[in-house]
Amino acid sequence: RKEVEQDPGPFNVPEGATVAFNCTYSNSASQSFFWYRQDCRKEPKLLMSVYSSGNEDGRFTAQLNRASQYISLLIRDSKLSDSATYLCVVNSGGYQKVTFGIGTKLQVIP
Amino acid sequence: DAGITQSPRHKVTETGTPVTLRCHQTENHRYMYWYRQDPGHGLRLIHYSYGVKDTDKGEVSDGYSVSRSKTEDFLLTLESATSSQTSVYFCAITETGRNTEAFFGQGTRLTVV
Numbered sequence: 001r002k003e004v005e006q007d008p009g010p011f012n013v014p015e016g017a018t019v020a021f022n023c024t025y026s027n028s029a030s031q032s033f034f035w036y037r038q039d040c041r042k043e044p045k046l047l048m049s050v051y052s053s054g055n056e057d058g059r060f061t062a063q064l065n066r067a068s069q070y071i072s073l074l075i076r077d078s079k080l081s082d083s084a085t086y087l088c089v090v091n092s093g094g095y096q097k098v099t100f101g102i103g104t105k106l107q108v109i110p
Numbered sequence: 111d112a113g114i115t116q117s118p119r120h121k122v123t124e125t126g127t128p129v130t131l132r133c134h135q136t137e138n139h140r141y142m143y144w145y146r147q148d149p150g151h152g153l154r155l156i157h158y159s160y161g162v163k164d165t166d167k168g169e170v171s172d173g174y175s176v177s178r179s180k181t182e183d184f185l186l187t188l189e190s191a192t193s194s195q196t197s198v199y200f201c202a203i204t205e206t207g208r209n210t211e212a213f214f215g216q217g218t219r220l221t222v223v
Contacts, residue, residue: 004152034211043200043214044153087152098212100145100152 001026004090006101014109017078021104023088024070033064033071036087038103044087047073078108112213113137116201122221129188131218133201135181141204142184143168143212144176146197153200159184191222 005024013019025033033050048055050062050071061074071090075082088101113136123129133142141160145153155168157176165176173195175187188195201215 041217043216044212045214046211049211098155100154102150102152 003027003099004088004101006088006104008102008104010105010107012107012109013078015078015080017108018074018076019078019106020072020074021086021088021106022070022072023090023101023104024068025088025090025099026069027090027092028066028069030069030090030092032091033062034089034091035060035062035071035073036089036100038085038087040084044100047086075106078106080108080110082106083108112203114201114203114213114215116199116215116218118218119216120219122223123191125192125222126190129191129220131186131199131201131220133184133186133215135184135203137203137205137213138181139203139205139213140181141206142178143202143204144174144184144186145200145202146170146195147200147217148197156186156199188220191220193222196220196222 035047036044037047038044050064054063059076063072085103085105087103091098115134117132143158144156147153154170156174159165159178177185199218202212204210204212
């Protein structure tokens with residue numbers, strides 16, 4: 001089993017839709033979690049950290065479920081500009097122990 | 111945007127030749143990393159550095175070496191390039207080694223023919 005698993009998609013959704021991605025991780029000792037966004041042929045950039053209590057940033061909501069070992073990202077009212085690949089990132093202790101998922105590709109359609 | 115630049119941005123090289131990629135930062139961050147990104151794989155850590163002259167291997171270090179003689183520069187060398195090293199290489203920096211945001215360079219597309 002991979003340390004971090006994501007559905008690569010693509011997820012094709014119409015503008016205005018709500019879309020959710022999940023990411024599962026295998027190491028129960030994992031300590032911190034992030035979602036990064038990567039545009040086509042660009043570098044990854046931090047979208048948001050994921051906290052145990054869940055957190056929201058505008059149209060984006062991230063949640064952590066330690067019991068089931070997954071994190072989720074919810075995007076409401078999708079915009080064309082949300083089209084990108086979303087990388088799940090799990091840290092099990094020190095940055096050398098950071099594992100990136102393969103990413104979930106989102107395409108928002110007019 | 112964080113001050114991190116990679117050079118070259120694109121390179122085509124022949125099998126068996128040595129190649130050096132450069133990562134330069136202006137943020138004075140202690141930690142620097144080299145990753146490769148390939149279809150079907152997440153970013154995979156090649157080597158990382160936790161200070162000047164302090165480096166260690168990552169998940170996919172075979173065939174690669176690194177050097178860090180100054181805080182701001184982290185070099186990745188492919189000793190003898192192979193076609194399996196065709197990839198997109200990203201440099202990243204973090205202020206600390208734990209639970210902090212990573213800033214990435216724009217990437218280097220390397221093709222080994």
